[in-house]
Amino acid sequence: MLCKSSLRTLAPTLAFFVSVTNALVAPRSPTFFPFSFPFFGGGGERGHHHHDGNPGFGAGNGGGNQGSSSVCSNGQSTQNQVCCVWYDVLQDVQANLFSGGQCDDFAHDSLRLTFHDGIGFSFALTAQGLWGGGGADGSIIEHSDVEMSWGVNEGLELIVEEQRKIADTWGVSYGDIIQFAGAVSVRNCAGGPKIQFLAGRSKDTQAAPPNLVPEAFDSVDTILARMADAGFSANDLVDLMASHSIGFQEHVDTTVPGTPFDTTPQELDSQFFLETMLRGTINIGGQNTLNPGEALSPIPGEFRLQSDFLLARDGRTSCRWQEWAAEEANMQAAFATAMAKLAITGQDVSQLADCSEVIPNAQPYTPRLPHLPPQKSFFDIEFSCPATKKLGNGNNRGWQTLPGPLQRIPTIYSQPGFLRTVVQATTKGSGGIWDWISSLFN
Numbered sequence: 333m334l335c336k337s338s339l340r341t342l343a344p345t346l347a348f349f350v351s352v353t354n355a356l357v358a359p360r361s362p363t364f365f366p367f368s369f370p371f372f373g374g375g376g377e378r379g380h381h382h383h384d385g386n387p388g389f390g391a392g393n394g395g396g397n398q399g400s401s402s403v404c405s406n407g408q409s410t411q412n413q414v415c416c417v418w419y420d421v422l423q424d425v426q427a428n429l430f431s432g433g434q435c436d437d438f439a440h441d442s443l444r445l446t447f448h449d450g451i452g453f454s455f456a457l458t459a460q461g462l463w464g465g466g467g468a469d470g471s472i473i474e475h476s477d478v479e480m481s482w483g484v485n486e487g488l489e490l491i492v493e494e495q496r497k498i499a500d501t502w503g504v505s506y507g508d509i510i511q512f513a514g515a516v517s518v519r520n521c522a523g524g525p526k527i528q529f530l531a532g533r534s535k536d537t538q539a540a541p542p543n544l545v546p547e548a549f550d551s552v553d554t555i556l557a558r559m560a561d562a563g564f565s566a567n568d569l570v571d572l573m574a575s576h577s578i579g580f581q582e583h584v585d586t587t588v589p590g591t592p593f594d595t596t597p598q599e600l601d602s603q604f605f606l607e608t609m610l611r612g613t614i615n616i617g618g619q620n621t622l623n624p625g626e627a628l629s630p631i632p633g634e635f636r637l638q639s640d641f642l643l644a645r646d647g648r649t650s651c652r653w654q655e656w657a658a659e660e661a662n663m664q665a666a667f668a669t670a671m672a673k674l675a676i677t678g679q680d681v682s683q684l685a686d687c688s689e690v691i692p693n694a695q696p697y698t699p700r701l702p703h704l705p706p707q708k709s710f711f712d713i714e715f716s717c718p719a720t721k722k723l724g725n726g727n728n729r730g731w732q733t734l735p736g737p738l739q740r741i742p743t744i745y746s747q748p749g750f751l752r753t754v755v756q757a758t759t760k761g762s763g764g765i766w767d768w769i770s771s772l773f774n
């Protein structure tokens with residue numbers, strides 16, 4: 333079977349083959365493609381609805397020339413000269429990382445990476461006089477020898493190396509590239525709000541302490557305590573979990589790789605919150621026992637993490653969870669606010685410049701009412717918010733059941749652009765025939 337895991341195993345081999353062949357047949361070419369796409373150029377909006385969600389954390393000017401509009405050497409107009417380079421980075425990221433601005437596999441990985449870097453921060457360790465981590469500092473790239481050896485970071489190997497190359501090309505810090513690519517990746521997915529982007533994180537980092545990234549097999553007590561120790565409330569956590577609306581798993585149950593967490597993995601919508609509230613009945617891997625971190629799923633082909641199952645049912649998180657299952661626009665705005673908070677974890681905001689102007693336009697998106705998948709009814713929902721549980725049918729928020737049979741949700745391998753992402757990641761910028769092969773997948 334063609335799967336991302338095997339392609340990822342294949343990728344280094346292919347990359348090695350490419351580099352050896354390349355050394356023999358062709359000169360190296362730059363690591364970015366010099367053509368432009370119509371959607372580059374941040375600022376404006378298109379699409380049916382959007383949220384800017386900038387929480388107004390009051391960035392400093394990062395040493396730049398902020399206030400009046402000026403023109404960058406690349407022709408972009410900007411409010412702050414220190415933002416100029418980010419227009420170049422945007423073009424590189426969209427063309428070469430996200431295959432022309434797609435909500436693809438690298439977009440999902442980039443979003444996950446914002447969390448795995450940013451959550452590496454602990455007030456408790458600092459209070460004990462120990463190193464508490466630098467938060468959203470890019471240490472997961474700078475110190476990948478340490479951090480990528482942790483099992484919790486499995487699956488982030490390729491994105492770490494791709495982002496390292498881009499940051500090095502443009503001379504920006506790893507902390508900045510991670511949060512920038514994360515904010516851009518969200519914009520490539522329908523329904524993705526605009527997330528504030530502050531630039532200027534230091535290039536000087538230390539590896540994060542181990543065991544700070546929550547695991548899918550952790551209890552809610554453990555997860556909430558970990559989040560609080562990094563400065564996040566239970567509400568913040570629920571807001572951040574909207575990210576799983578565009579997620580897939582590969583490593584929790586390796587027998588069903590590439591299985592998504594909701595029925596609409598290309599959209600940052602409310603379906604994830606609603607579907608995780610449904611009663612689980614299926615072990616989608618077909619085994620007799622669940623893997624650590626796995627919960628029974630309500631829908632063939634949909635994967636449910638145990639942590640998501642528990643958060644949807646715990647009294648400390650279930651009310652907001654249920655709210656986001658019904659209030660999509662508010663959910664997207666809250667997600668943007670929580671992401672902006674994650675992006676400055678451990679950072680001195682007065683040293684950062686607000687370059688949100690570079691974050692691209694929204695994808696066209698027509699909001700629909702969150703819906704129950706075919707064959708599922710209101711009675712399949714496990715209402716868990718203590719305040720409203722007793723209301724029974726009064727909880728119905730207008731969720732309608734989609735018509736038709738309940739079909740298996742396709743894996744990521746059938747999502748648009750999947751093969752292209754892997755081929756481009758291993759061949760692009762290698763020159764000669766390899767760039768030609770890469771271009772075939774555009």
Ligand code: HEM
Nearest residue numbers: 440444447487546547548572575579580581582583584639
């Ligand atoms: C309690 C907290 C969390 C836990 C336990 C958790 C756990 C996981 C696990 C186990 C996976 C599957 C990885 C794989 O098998 O390849 C995953 C995927 C993902 N996570 Fe989380 N996560 C949490 C919070 C977050 C947050 C806060 C974000 C972003 C801000 C995030 C973004 C993602 C994304 C985008 C994916 C999909 C990656 C892909 O499609 O390749 N997660 N998460």
